Amino acid sequence: MATIDPSLYLRNQTTGRTPSPELGKDEFMKILMAQLQNQDPLNPMEDRDFIAQMATFSSLEQMMNMASSIDHLVQNQLISPVIQYSHMIGKEVTYQSFDEETGQKKDIVTSKVIAVSQKDGWAILELENGEKVYADAIMQVKDPSAEKVETPKEDDGESNNEE
Numbered sequence: 001m002a003t004i005d006p007s008l009y010l011r012n013q014t015t016g017r018t019p020s021p022e023l024g025k026d027e028f029m030k031i032l033m034a035q036l037q038n039q040d041p042l043n044p045m046e047d048r049d050f051i052a053q054m055a056t057f058s059s060l061e062q063m064m065n066m067a068s069s070i071d072h073l074v075q076n077q078l079i080s081p082v083i084q085y086s087h088m089i090g091k092e093v094t095y096q097s098f099d100e101e102t103g104q105k106k107d108i109v110t111s112k113v114i115a116v117s118q119k120d121g122w123a124i125l126e127l128e129n130g131e132k133v134y135a136d137a138i139m140q141v142k143d144p145s146a147e148k149v150e151t152p153k154e155d156d157g158e159s160n161n162e163e
Contacts, residue, residue, distance in 0.1 A: 025061045032057065081116075081123035085135050088113045088125060094140040095133050112144065 006012065032053055039045050091113050097106040111127040116135075118124065123135040 025057065025064060028057055028060055081118050081121065081135070085116045085123040085125065088116060088135070088141065090143075090145070092142040092144050093125060093127070093133070093138045094142075095137050096139065097131070108139070110140075110142075 035053075036045070036050075092110055093113055094108060094110045097109045098104065099106055109129070109131075111129040111131065113125045114128055115126040116123060117126060117132075124132050125135055125138070126132050
């Protein structure tokens with residue numbers, strides 16, 4: 001005969017509840033459903049009261065979604081710029097160069113990224129040509145290791161499909 005595990009006895013189960021300081025959408029919906037199930041059938045809840053409670057539920061849900069989105073945004077902001085831009089190492093970048101003395105625009109330069117560093121919270125790309133450029137100053141990024149795809153020849157207007 002099989003024996004019963006004593007940990008499964010009801011007297012060994014916890015009977016106390018742990019109250020939560022937060023009222024989420026699930027708890028709000030449970031309260032609303034309990035209210036609807038236990039209302040006086042001779043004096044039911046007014047339509048506008050029910051609509052107001054549903055609007056409150058909808059607002060609560062939207063606020064929770066917004067809080068979650070803000071938390072996600074904050075977590076993304078905490079990622080180091082060096083980690084964020086580390087995938088740029090080995091890529092060719094194009095940027096506008098400036099004269100350091102006058103601040104005048106010079107040529108558009110292309111160079112390969114060899115390292116990524118950080119200064120005052122901004123990512124700086126260190127290039128093969130010895131320059132350091134802020135990541136937000138980059139105009140174009142290319143992967144030099146990617147295979148070049150042949151472009152199809154332009155149609156000369158003549159068709160070989162004679163049907």
